[in-house]
Amino acid sequence: MTIALSQIRRCLEGAVPSVLATAAQDGTPNIAYLSQVHYVDEKHVALSYQFFNKTRENILANPRAVVQVIDPADASHYRLQLQYLRTETDGPLFENMKAKLAGIASHTGMSKVFRLLGSDVYRVLEVECVLGGNPVTVTPEPHLLPNLRACLARLAGCSDLAQLFDATLESLAQFCRFDHAMLLMFDASRNRLYTVASRGYPQSGIGSEIGLGEGIIGVAARERTPIRIGYAAREYLYGRAVREGFASSADGDALETEIPFTGLAESNSQLAVPLLLGRRLLGMLYVESPQELRFTFEDEDALVVLASQLAVTFELLSQSAEQHEEPATTTPAATAQGVPLVIRHFAADHSVFIDNDYLIKGVAGAIFWKLVRDRSEAGRSEFTNRELRLDPELKLPDISDNLEARLILLQRRLAERCPFLVIEKTGRGRFRLKVDRPLQLNDVPVR
């Protein structure tokens, strides 16, 4: 019976150690335990190369090998006949295995011993089920396709980006029971990701940022590859990645203008999937769990399909938000009463503080500053995305930068930080700035 590699993927999760046999030129066999047998595709696996040892010596001299893997559910054994092809020392496959190895190492208390030197790619010549053994009853894994279908149906019903963000995370919780999830957008001009929606955390973390290469999300984003780990490694947790980001931050981003990253303190399973349009990175979809080995290969498949649909829908909705040609109405804004809100804007990085509390910075900060200035100086309260895009002072990045996502970020930060300033959608590509208190503006120019 021919067995497809995809049928035995759960043997490759690292739950049970796999074993590799190689042979030297003189025919002396050698056996080694492997940290990882990584599923590359139906015809290839990659094995972790951690030490220059007998195995290494053997495969370079004689590329034939056999690896035995074990099903963690029913203890079935499978043997894979392999042919060594090459070793990769950077790129998506390597980074994926490196992140996974770091998790395995910290899980087994081997952090100091385990370091990935390379990903050895092998062609799978044959998959053999080892005969014998007693049949055991194993609970079948749940089918994910109906859940995925339900998620996709929810996405299809969304008419704007804010709905799309929330529907994505809600449907993941409802249909897939992924209870801790977040969605981040990519700011290509600054090479950073910013959180626009989250679910299942005490703090939303909206507006918090992560650099490319920081933590699982940052590495997966940089490499444009999904990364799934079943044992989280300390060095890949956000808290730490973000703190180290502070330490190495040379771009003048001061600590007090950072929004704390949310995320589980005791996160053990993590799955980060890029939202891609071709090779263009739009953002990241991320789920995590306190349970070890929570996400399966099938979960990863499902999330990758969902992410590709999300990316396309995202692009369609953001374009339609900017195609609205109708100018904003010029109804004068109502006069607000009460103690003025002091709004400070630092032109250097467009960071904005309301009554000394940090709100936002960067492009969203610049947009906010334009809105409150127009409101104060011209009494305007109605705006369109299009006019922001065309505003020469804002100097928005090109069309691929997502203005609508930044407006959602700003809208949500305001909702969390300042109840007196509200951004309300008034139609496709149109919104209103509602102001319930007088504004006192204070611009701090670049020194």
Add this chain to the structure above:
Amino acid sequence: MHKKTSNSPVLDEQHAEFITQRVSILVASCNADRMPSLTRSFGCRVSPDRCTVTLFLSVPRSESLLRDLRAGGAIAVVFSRPSTHETLQLKGASASIVPIDVDDRARMRTYGESLADDIRQIGWQEPFVSALVTVLGEEAVGVSFTPNAAFVQTPGPAAGRRLEPNP
């Protein structure tokens, strides 16, 4: 390669004890084309002089390996304790296929129970545990060989250290 003599086994007493219980045992050989073969062993016994190790193998699970050994292939065996990662690899220039008796069957059962106990310690449960260690009822043979080299392979600084023969 180091040549052992009959009065200097490469296995010391401590390791001879170690390999008979609470360890996962994997056996490899290779054919004339240097394609390796690999199978699991279900226990072993060590001769009183510690010069011969006899592994117990399920025949249906080990066809290619037995074929390679019959053709004169060399042998490598890894013993690893799941709960501690303690690992030892033995090598032999050749091996012979020998019948096993009722005592060996009893040793296989005892061995299976000890391995099951060890993997339960690190959190494995049924049905995995029983399925992993049960070969009762399968045709089984012994594979006898004389270890000519032993290597400590416990992950860590000493990994790869060769054990020197103890007279």
